[in-house]
Amino acid sequence: MKPHFIIVALAALLLWPSIDRAGDIRTTLPFDSGWRFLNTDSSGAEQPQFDDAPWTQINVPHDWSIAGSFAETNLTGGAGGFLPSGIGWYRKHFSLPEKDKGRCVFIDFDGVMANSDVWINGFHLGHRPYGYVSFSYELTGHLNFGGDNVLAVRADTSQQPASRWYTGAGIYRHVRLVETSPVHIEQDGVFISTPSVSTNIATITVQLSVTNESTADRKVTVEVQLISSHGEAFSECLGSAEIAAGGTEKKSLQMSCLEPRLWNLDSPNLYRVVSKVFANGQIIDEHILDEVTNTFGIREFHFDAATGFWLNGRNFKIKGVAIHADGGAFGAAIPLSVWEQRLKTLKSLGVNAIRTAHNPPAPDFLDLCDRMGFLVMDEFFDCWTVGKQGLNRHPLADYHLYFNEWSHTDERDTIRRDRNHPSIILYSVGNEIHDTPQQEKAKKILAGLVAVAHETDPTRPVTQALFRPNASHDYDDGLADMLDVIGQNYRENEILAAHAQKPSRKIIGTENRQDRATWLALRDNPPYAGQFLWSGIDYLGESFRWPLVGHNSGLLDRTGAPRATAFERQSWWSDQPMVHMVRRVAPTDAMPADPGYAADERYTQVLFTDWTPKNLNAHQENVEVYSNCKDVELFLNGKSLGVQEIHADASPRIWNVAFAPGELKAVARNNGKVVAIDELTNAGKPSKIILTTNLKKIADNWDAVAFVRAEIVDGQGTLVPHANNLVSFQVSGPGVIAAVDNADNSSHDPFQTNQRHAFQGKCIAFVKANSSSGKIIITASSPGLKSDSVRIRASK
Numbered sequence: 001m002k003p004h005f006i007i008v009a010l011a012a013l014l015l016w017p018s019i020d021r022a023g024d025i026r027t028t029l030p031f032d033s034g035w036r037f038l039n040t041d042s043s044g045a046e047q048p049q050f051d052d053a054p055w056t057q058i059n060v061p062h063d064w065s066i067a068g069s070f071a072e073t074n075l076t077g078g079a080g081g082f083l084p085s086g087i088g089w090y091r092k093h094f095s096l097p098e099k100d101k102g103r104c105v106f107i108d109f110d111g112v113m114a115n116s117d118v119w120i121n122g123f124h125l126g127h128r129p130y131g132y133v134s135f136s137y138e139l140t141g142h143l144n145f146g147g148d149n150v151l152a153v154r155a156d157t158s159q160q161p162a163s164r165w166y167t168g169a170g171i172y173r174h175v176r177l178v179e180t181s182p183v184h185i186e187q188d189g190v191f192i193s194t195p196s197v198s199t200n201i202a203t204i205t206v207q208l209s210v211t212n213e214s215t216a217d218r219k220v221t222v223e224v225q226l227i228s229s230h231g232e233a234f235s236e237c238l239g240s241a242e243i244a245a246g247g248t249e250k251k252s253l254q255m256s257c258l259e260p261r262l263w264n265l266d267s268p269n270l271y272r273v274v275s276k277v278f279a280n281g282q283i284i285d286e287h288i289l290d291e292v293t294n295t296f297g298i299r300e301f302h303f304d305a306a307t308g309f310w311l312n313g314r315n316f317k318i319k320g321v322a323i324h325a326d327g328g329a330f331g332a333a334i335p336l337s338v339w340e341q342r343l344k345t346l347k348s349l350g351v352n353a354i355r356t357a358h359n360p361p362a363p364d365f366l367d368l369c370d371r372m373g374f375l376v377m378d379e380f381f382d383c384w385t386v387g388k389q390g391l392n393r394h395p396l397a398d399y400h401l402y403f404n405e406w407s408h409t410d411e412r413d414t415i416r417r418d419r420n421h422p423s424i425i426l427y428s429v430g431n432e433i434h435d436t437p438q439q440e441k442a443k444k445i446l447a448g449l450v451a452v453a454h455e456t457d458p459t460r461p462v463t464q465a466l467f468r469p470n471a472s473h474d475y476d477d478g479l480a481d482m483l484d485v486i487g488q489n490y491r492e493n494e495i496l497a498a499h500a501q502k503p504s505r506k507i508i509g510t511e512n513r514q515d516r517a518t519w520l521a522l523r524d525n526p527p528y529a530g531q532f533l534w535s536g537i538d539y540l541g542e543s544f545r546w547p548l549v550g551h552n553s554g555l556l557d558r559t560g561a562p563r564a565t566a567f568e569r570q571s572w573w574s575d576q577p578m579v580h581m582v583r584r585v586a587p588t589d590a591m592p593a594d595p596g597y598a599a600d601e602r603y604t605q606v607l608f609t610d611w612t613p614k615n616l617n618a619h620q621e622n623v624e625v626y627s628n629c630k631d632v633e634l635f636l637n638g639k640s641l642g643v644q645e646i647h648a649d650a651s652p653r654i655w656n657v658a659f660a661p662g663e664l665k666a667v668a669r670n671n672g673k674v675v676a677i678d679e680l681t682n683a684g685k686p687s688k689i690i691l692t693t694n695l696k697k698i699a700d701n702w703d704a705v706a707f708v709r710a711e712i713v714d715g716q717g718t719l720v721p722h723a724n725n726l727v728s729f730q731v732s733g734p735g736v737i738a739a740v741d742n743a744d745n746s747s748h749d750p751f752q753t754n755q756r757h758a759f760q761g762k763c764i765a766f767v768k769a770n771s772s773s774g775k776i777i778i779t780a781s782s783p784g785l786k787s788d789s790v791r792i793r794a795s796k
Helices: 336-348 363-372 403-418 439-456 492-501 516-523 564-573
Strands: 004-009 027-030 035-038 056-058 087-094 104-109 116-120 123-128 135-138 149-156 175-180 183-197 201-212 218-227 233-243 248-258 271-279 288-296 301-304 308-311 318-323 353-356 375-379 424-431 462-466 486-489 507-511 530-534 579-585 606-608 620-627 631-636 639-645 653-658 663-670 673-681 688-693 697-699 706-713 726-732 735-741 755-757 762-769 774-782 785-795
Touching: 104 116, 104 183, 123 135, 183 271, 183 288, 183 403, 201 218, 201 233, 201 271, 218 248, 233 248, 318 375, 318 507, 336 363, 353 530, 363 375, 363 403, 403 424, 403 439, 424 439, 424 486, 424 507, 439 462, 462 507, 486 492, 492 507, 492 516, 507 516, 516 530, 516 564, 564 579, 564 606, 564 620, 579 663, 579 673, 620 631, 620 663, 631 653, 639 653, 688 774, 697 762, 706 726, 706 774, 706 785, 726 735, 726 762, 735 755, 755 762, 762 774, 762 785
Parallel strands: 318 353, 318 530, 353 375, 375 424, 424 462, 462 486, 486 507, 507 530, 688 785, 697 785
Antiparallel strands: 004 248, 027 175, 035 056, 035 087, 087 149, 104 135, 104 175, 116 123, 116 149, 183 201, 201 248, 218 233, 218 271, 271 288, 301 308, 579 606, 579 620, 620 653, 631 639, 631 663, 663 673, 688 706, 706 762, 726 755, 726 774, 735 762, 774 785
16 A cells, blocks of 8 residues: 555744745755866965866876875885875866856765865865765855866875774765755755654654855745655645744654555665745745755664664664775775675675774765665764774874864764664764773763764664773773663673673674674673674775785675675574585695785684685595584585584584595585585686676766676686686776776785786676766686686666
8 A cells, every 4th residue: 555644743944035036946966077186285286276287187086095006114004004195185177157146055075084174266164184074165155156166175194094994095985066045954954753653654753954044034935745765745744934144943844654664674665855945935846945855764763671672663683794984996985886786795694784883984875775774883983082003003193183173073963964864773972992991081071972962863872882891890980871772892791791780771792703602692692782793894904914904804805705704604694595615724724825814813714615625635624514504414426424403502514524526515404495505616727717797787977886706717617716817807898997806915916907816716807887888898818718708788
């Protein structure tokens, strides 16, 4: 049945005495193209008359650091992936028509890394030190309508090391130019919530802030329209009020929706609220002054101290991963389809939640989580006033230098930007904060952060990733209980004990290891709402030592492919029948091409998803089988090695197998029916390249990317896991190689090229279209190997 909407309350909103001309409606223009860039400091570059003709022409999003060379001497050090830092300038020339005089003009940045300063025609608009926040400046009063305008941006990452992970550098997220009438809805001035939700009826509250930048008092009428997830528009709420010159009115409306289509993980239904401001009570398009569309979802969630997390009346575990903001070969400037492919793979493993560690993400990333049905912990800060040290024990030039001045502004702006996303279920105001040993100081800071969150968005709980709370007495001194939901990193027994001590506490694991004991702590304790594994995806930086440039803790590697440990987690978290085999060996027995595990003293064993050990003589192999199925039978060359039932303690099924060339096969059954099979065959010599792609067609836009994976196989098509051949990618037709990678955290090869050595038999090319039609042919070749090609169609 189609949903029906009933207006249950009208709120007075906003009127205007004179009839304004048509065309005053808000316009939002992409502002990503046509920039000029200089990778050094330059005196006077903020002035409009400055000569930028010699500068490099680029489009944004743009991360100039990822295109640089890895070097042990780079000031970022291992924390920043040994990539370059420094100062970058951006300038953009643009014009606006003379007829737009009298309108308000704004520039919106989704993120600039870091310590940014922005000028328009030589006028300094402002400074933002935090590279992860979105911000906006008004250009009104500083523009040359009908003439040339110059927007200049200086981004400074020269003070290093500045973070514990790779951050990127420059205007690395999208930019927009917004024009409005003097009477308009404020930036992020629409807040939609669903205070009451059931399958029969939902209450929807819309709060708006409308501002009057004209010199006279104004009267306006506002129409708020609700549109269903299927595009059906229904009756509107109307209201009127007066706004003083230079003033802002904040009003609230409330509606009901019968039989709503709820947002949930399996069916992430989305609705839209269209808010329109009209002049002088004339509810017709000719008199519209402003229009803003916001997407939201109808859902109810809460945390319960005894039973954990609930969504729309369903109680389940939050099975989350923490992810950093880089996109591997793309650095910090990440096309959205890269995130989409990564999230699809994580979802196939049973992941249902994302923690944005340890900073606000790009807004389009949250849009994607809304559409794909992920829960999100939206995290703001990695430090408060006490700085941290990098892996080389150097103190970091991090956010603690700006916290007192900027934290409330950055938090408030981020929450206003993000609060309509149905995916967000928690705000985290800090990760492993080192202020907490100073109890009274830390509690005062936390009280302020919680107050900002509750004032800006009272509908969501606030948490914090506590750091060794027993050592800093967070559970004893009252700090932990200032949080709506208590979060703790690791030490699962501590947080469970804290709950037992005070059963009214709502608890969640904010950062957790991937081992079995950690999973059992969640699985077997109903109050424990969920966990966020460290980490979901390998990331650049946080390297322990040169030559490693990345951190290999992810369920997925940098290219988005699952690591062996991911399949064990899938056996615990996924509802779909699965089975997967691995070989577990000591680092001393691993291949030289292993991804750095042996170089990291924290790892004592290595997993391989192949049947091609470096020792092909008679020996014993330790085979682990991960499966959520009732029975698994293992076969070697057709001979059964026995059946094992699922283990109540979630441990893997293990066989000690005498190695023999041929085929190893695991057959999983439920109630006697085969529901999943995994096969491994020992590989011969490298013979050819096999190419696959995740897309058959690709749009010509910045965010669209195809993953073209190359595997080096033997004559029978079996992956050769020790192959490290140099693979060259060529493109014909309307496409380009945007980047290449191979998941090797010790590789120093550039990403922005068309060739890459295979790592464990694999590498990848990321392909973009540069036209809206035509056939893109990608070919991969390597000396001594048979080449292969794939085709992708360019589209609009």
